[in-house]
Each structure stands twice: as structure tokens, then as C-alpha cells.
Amino acid sequence: MSARTSAEWAPWLQQQLEHLLRQPGHAWLLQGPSGLGQQALGLEVATAWLCEQATPQGACGHCASCKLVAAHTHPDLCVLMPETAMVALGWPLDEVSQKKIDDKERKASREIRVEAMRDAIEFTQRTSSRGRGKVLLVYPAERMNAVTANALLKTLEEPPGDVRFLLASEAAHQLLPTIRSRCLSHTLRWPATDEALPWLQACGVSAGDAAVLLQAAGGRPADALAWARGEVDARQWQQLPRALAKGDVQALAGRTPAEMLDVLTKLCHDLMSTAQGAAPRFFGPADLPRPPALAALNDWAAQLKQLARHAEHPFNAGLLQETLVAQAAALLQGSGHPR
Numbered sequence: 001m002s003a004r005t006s007a008e009w010a011p012w013l014q015q016q017l018e019h020l021l022r023q024p025g026h027a028w029l030l031q032g033p034s035g036l037g038q039q040a041l042g043l044e045v046a047t048a049w050l051c052e053q054a055t056p057q058g059a060c061g062h063c064a065s066c067k068l069v070a071a072h073t074h075p076d077l078c079v080l081m082p083e084t085a086m087v088a089l090g091w092p093l094d095e096v097s098q099k100k101i102d103d104k105e106r107k108a109s110r111e112i113r114v115e116a117m118r119d120a121i122e123f124t125q126r127t128s129s130r131g132r133g134k135v136l137l138v139y140p141a142e143r144m145n146a147v148t149a150n151a152l153l154k155t156l157e158e159p160p161g162d163v164r165f166l167l168a169s170e171a172a173h174q175l176l177p178t179i180r181s182r183c184l185s186h187t188l189r190w191p192a193t194d195e196a197l198p199w200l201q202a203c204g205v206s207a208g209d210a211a212v213l214l215q216a217a218g219g220r221p222a223d224a225l226a227w228a229r230g231e232v233d234a235r236q237w238q239q240l241p242r243a244l245a246k247g248d249v250q251a252l253a254g255r256t257p258a259e260m261l262d263v264l265t266k267l268c269h270d271l272m273s274t275a276q277g278a279a280p281r282f283f284g285p286a287d288l289p290r291p292p293a294l295a296a297l298n299d300w301a302a303q304l305k306q307l308a309r310h311a312e313h314p315f316n317a318g319l320l321q322e323t324l325v326a327q328a329a330a331l332l333q334g335s336g337h338p339r
Contacts, residue, residue, distance in 0.1 A: 010199055010221065012191045013037050013044075017058050020045050025184040027156055027165040029141070031172035032188035035220030038168035039139045041188065043069075046077055046135040046166055065130060075129035078120050080138045083108035094119060110312075112138065114148045121155050124163040133162035141167040142174040149176045156182040196221040200228070209234040216282055218266075238287045241267055245289045247329035252321050258311035260324055265304050267328070272297045289332050300331055 020028065020041075028045070030038045044058055047069045051059035059066050068074035072091050079091050083101070086093055087108055093101070094116070101108050120136055128134050138144070144152065156165060156179065167183060169175060191199075193214065199221060200210035205228045212234035217223035228234075231254055240263065243251035252260045267288075270280035275291035291297065 008203055008225065009040075010037065010191065012189055012195060013041050014057070016041060016186070016189060017044050017048070018056060020186060021048055021054075021056060021058065023184070026159050026163070027183040028167070029172060029175075029180060029183035029185045030166065030168040030188060031185060032170070032190070033220070034170040035217065035223040036188040036190060037222055038170060038188060040222075042137050042139060042166045042168040043079075046137050049135055049164060050074060050076055050130070050132050052130075052132070065132065076132065076134040078123045078134070078136045080112055080116055080120050080136065081140075082110050082112055082143050083116075084110050085139075110143070112144045112148050114145075114151055117144070117148045117151045121151065124155055124160050128162050133164060134160075135164050135166065137166045137168070139168040140171070141169040141179075142171040144175075146176070149179055153178055153182070190219065191221060193219070196224070200224060204228075212237060212284075215284070216266075218282060238284065241283060241288050241332075244325060244328040245332035247325060247333075249322055249325050252325060255321075257313075257315045257317060257320055258308075260321060261304055261308045261311055264324060264328060265301070265308070268297060268301050268304060272301070292331050292334065296331055300327070303327070 030042050032038060047059040047066060048054045050065045050069065052063040052065050053060040059069075065074065069077055072079075079086075081089070081091065083093060083097065085091075092098075097113075097116070100106050120138075124134060124136060126134070138152070153176070159165070165183070167175075167179070172180065172185075196214055196219070197207070197210050200214065201207055203225055205213070205225065209228060210224065213224040213227050213232065214221060216232070216234075216237050217227060240251050244264075244267070252263065255263065266282040270283050270288060271291040272294065273280050274285070274288060275294050275297060279285070280288060
């Protein structure tokens with residue numbers, strides 16, 4: 001089933017889909033912060049371009065082409081992502097890479113490998129199988145290293161006649177300027193709260209939880225929905241700052257190191273905001289303890305930023321959890337700077 005025919009397809013994405021389908025151009029860069037639907041929008045544009053009965057609203061969802069896209073087997077669509085994302089989203093890897101990963105010769109890559117890009121470029125040079133051209137979708141495009149990006153660059157400069165490109169990015173500033181300059185750019189729209197909350201409720205999230213989780217996600221509705229269906233409880237989120245202030249180690253339980261650091265960075269941000277008389281972004285004002293001195297918060301922010309650079313390091317999660325909670329408690333209890 002197409003994302004567009006799902007109840008979770010957001011109206012603001014539909015509006016942007018229709019806008020993009022009206023535009024000419026062989027290469028588009030869909031950009032914006034994470035959680036705004038770049039990958040979903042890119043795939044829907046690609047599906048519509050390949051659809052045999054497309055309308056101005058998008059792909060039909062039931063022709064042979066749409067069914068092939070849904071099955072991840074369309075011969076004229078190449079989806080290029082890091083191997084970790086390909087596996088997580090159910091897209092097939094090439095046989096050689098899959099065998100090496102299965103045989104534990106190497107781990108799935110978190111970057112878009114240059115070998116995969118070379119295969120994709122070879123794909124663009126083949127004749128279309130179904131007569132509606134070919135599409136290459138790259139996401140997240142910032143996961144191309146310099147070698148991989150340069151391999152794509154020449155094909156972007158001199159594209160085969162019937163191929164179109166969609167680069168979807170959550171950090172477009174990290175792309176080579178030469179890549180950006182060869183694409184038409186579309187910045188994804190950030191939905192307003194009065195759009196996002198009804199959509200979350202239509203997806204089955206209660207009104208109270210939707211408001212809390214949307215704020216926790218920094219206004220990103222897709223993240224809020226994922227949290228509502230995952231391990232994030234709205235009431236626990238509201239209680240989290242004061243639980244940390246009490247030194248409750250369970251406040252960060254069940255989170256990966258990257259997720260722990262994300263939570264603490266959000267809390268630090270909100271405490272710095274309230275310390276200077278501004279409104280918090282991720283927590284309600286009543287959820288927050290009295291902010292410590294700004295100098296101490298600046299030190300904490302610097303420590304969290306340094307740790308975040310190594311979030312993928314194989315930390316002992318339990319030990320890191322205890323350390324982070326102890327640091328937060330020392331700060332929030334007024335003991336000065338985090339240890």
C-alpha cells in the first residue's frame with residue numbers, strides 16, 4: 001500500500017506532493033530538519049513519476065507499477081540508502097553485500113557506500129524496463145561521503161535522457177555545494193500545531209498525549225507518532241525532569257546512549273531558555289525544576305555535545321546511564337557544575 005493511501009499520510013505532505021508533481025526538472029533536493037517526511041515524500045514523488053495512471057494528486061496505488069514499488073521490486077526505481085536503513089525499511093541489498101553481512105564478514109554500513117552508488121549509476125544508464133523512465137532516490141543524501149558524492153556528480157551533470165533524481169536530506173548543508181547546485185530545491189514545510197494535533201488524534205493518539213509528545217518531539221509530528229507507538233509515555237516524559245533531579249536512574253531506562261543524550265540535551269536547552277526568561281520548547285513550564293546558574297548549564301551543554309559526537313561508540317549503557325543521571329542530579333539539586 002502506498003504511504004499516500006495510508007491514514008498516516010499527512011495533509012501537509014499531500015500538498016507538497018501535488019506542488020512537486022506540477023514542477024519540471026530532472027533532479028530535486030528535498031531538504032529540511034529530521035522528522036518532516038523527506039523519505040516518504042520522495043518515495044511518493046518517485047511512485048507518481050512511474051505510475052501508469054497518475055493524477056495531479058499522485059500515484060493511483062493500484063496499477064502494476066505502483067504494486068511493484070510497494071513490493072520494493074520496481075525495475076526502474078533505485079532506492080539508495082545506508083545498508084542499515086535499507087534493512088530496517090525492507091529494501092533489498094545486492095546479493096554480494098547481503099552475503100557478506102549474513103556471513104559476518106562486515107557489518108551493515110551506516111553510510112551510502114561508493115560501490116552501491118556505482119551500481120546505481122549503472123542502473124541510470126540502462127534502458128527503462130516499463131517505458132516511463134527511471135528514478136534514483138537517495139536518502140539521507142548527507143550520508144554520502146565525498147567519494148560517493150563525487151561518483152554521483154558526473155551523472156547529475158550529464159544525466160541520461162529518461163532518468164530523474166530525488167535526493168532527500170535532513171542536513172543539506174553537509175552535501176557538496178556542487179551537488180546542491182545541480183538540483184532544484186524544495187524545503188519541506190513545518191506543519192503548525194493546529195495541523196499536527198488533529199492529525200495525531202486521527203492516527204489514534206489521545207488529545208492529551210498528542211500535545212505532550214508533539215512538544216517533546218520539538219514539533220515534529222512523525223516523531224511524535226512514532227513515540228506514541230513506541231516506548232515514550234507522555235506522563236513519564238512530563239515527570240522526567242524532576243525524576244532526574246532526584247537522581248532516579250530509571251528516568252533514562254530503556255534508551256540507547258544516543259537517546260539518553262538527546263533527552264538530556266532537550267532538558268538542558270529548556271533550562272537555559274527558562275533561565276533567560278524564554279519559553280521551554282520540549283517540556284511544559286510546570287514540568288521543569290528551577291534552572292541552575294547559566295554558567296553551569298553552559299558547561300553541561302558542552303559536555304553533552306562532546307558525548308553526542310561519540311554516541312555510536314559501544315558504551316556500557318548501564319554505566320553511562322548511571323553517570324548521566326548523577327551528573328544531571330548534581331546540577332539540578334544545586335550542587336554546582338555537573339561532575
